[in-house]
Amino acid sequence: MQATACAYSNIAFIKYWGNRDHALRLPANPSLSMNLGGLFTRTTVRFSADLAADCATVDGQALQGASLARVSAHLDYARRLAGCALRAEVISHNNFPAGAGIASSASAFAALSLAAAAALGLELSERELSAYARLGSGSAARSVPNGFVVWHTGEDHASSYAESIAPADHWQLTDLIAIISTAHKAIGSTEGHQLAETSPLQAARVATTPSRLAECIQAVLSRDFERLARLVELDSDMMHAVMQTSTPPLLYWLPPTVAVMHRVRALRAEGVGVCYTIDAGANVHCLCLPESVERVRAELLAIQGVQEVRAAQAGSAAWLER
Numbered sequence: 527m528q529a530t531a532c533a534y535s536n537i538a539f540i541k542y543w544g545n546r547d548h549a550l551r552l553p554a555n556p557s558l559s560m561n562l563g564g565l566f567t568r569t570t571v572r573f574s575a576d577l578a579a580d581c582a583t584v585d586g587q588a589l590q591g592a593s594l595a596r597v598s599a600h601l602d603y604a605r606r607l608a609g610c611a612l613r614a615e616v617i618s619h620n621n622f623p624a625g626a627g628i629a630s631s632a633s634a635f636a637a638l639s640l641a642a643a644a645a646l647g648l649e650l651s652e653r654e655l656s657a658y659a660r661l662g663s664g665s666a667a668r669s670v671p672n673g674f675v676v677w678h679t680g681e682d683h684a685s686s687y688a689e690s691i692a693p694a695d696h697w698q699l700t701d702l703i704a705i706i707s708t709a710h711k712a713i714g715s716t717e718g719h720q721l722a723e724t725s726p727l728q729a730a731r732v733a734t735t736p737s738r739l740a741e742c743i744q745a746v747l748s749r750d751f752e753r754l755a756r757l758v759e760l761d762s763d764m765m766h767a768v769m770q771t772s773t774p775p776l777l778y779w780l781p782p783t784v785a786v787m788h789r790v791r792a793l794r795a796e797g798v799g800v801c802y803t804i805d806a807g808a809n810v811h812c813l814c815l816p817e818s819v820e821r822v823r824a825e826l827l828a829i830q831g832v833q834e835v836r837a838a839q840a841g842s843a844a845w846l847e848r
Contacts, residue, residue: 527573529644533636533669533844534561537701537803537811539758540739541765542664544722551664552686555735557677558742559668562701563841565622567633571641573612582616600662601642608646623708635662636669636844644846656687672843674746694840697749700819702812703836704826706782713776715806721772731764751815755794755801762803778807782831786810789825
């Protein structure tokens with residue numbers, strides 16, 4: 527009883543930050559993202575009567591404590607559906623830095639969900655698989671479908687899922703990720719989501735998200751980069767304003783983060799097709815039109831503190847290796 531699955535990371539254009547239900551990871555607001563082709567997690571799940579307990583390794587490191595318990599709890603959901611009590615071995619590899627604000631938990635739990643369901647012979651629809659992935663990491667719901675993806679807030683487990691609004695080949699955007707730090711965050715996203723409601727700005731952010739989401743969906747569907755850039759930067763800045771005004775405050779930015787933000791805005795003022803968005807970390811995602819990629823890459827590498835630049839275009843849905 528074994529299966530291997532892969533899933534891409536994703537970058538949110540309209541951000542997910544904060545939950546209405548922390549146990550089910552029902553988000554405070556809907557969100558919109560693009561899968562990041564080439565940045566993926568590959569996970570093998572093996573259920574066996576020979577195993578006395580669940581075990582898991584990520585990038586060669588054995589998980590213990592709370593990290594292992596989180597994986598086991600996620601597997602329990604699939605085991606309940608399948609009526610199976612077997613323990614599992616999980617082996618997972620990322621081809622990009624994990625825990626550094628590049629949504630490694632999204633690709634990880636999307637791949638884990640698909641591999642676990644397949645290994646147990648469960649025939650879940652994409653909608654059901656997306657909802658299952660959400661239980662492990664909210665943004666993992668968005669790494670299950672193809673390309674450009676919207677995640678519905680929902681009212682319960684079954685209705686909070688993600689679906690594609692356009693396939694990966696709909697728009698040739700490139701995400702140039704300015705890697706500023708590969709260190710694991712001192713406060714991860716799961717804890718950060720719990721702090722969101724302590725910010726006096728969160729209620730206003732959540733209340734105005736649906737209008738930004740609707741406009742951003744139209745920008746994607748019509749390939750309107752100028753409109754997309756304005757909305758993406760606004761939404762990113764609003765999320766980080768919430769983080770920075772939470773109790774305790776979360777400041778993920780480093781000096782090179784701010785330098786990249788300033789340079790991207792200056793480039794766009796010069797007519798270069800680029801905008802920035804930042805997840806819970808110091809690294810900056812720079813969305814580019816095809817003709818701007820090489821110029822932006824050179825500009826990013828010239829900024830002191832940028833270690834490297836990783837590139838990704840829109841990616842497909844999560845998949846099983848046969």
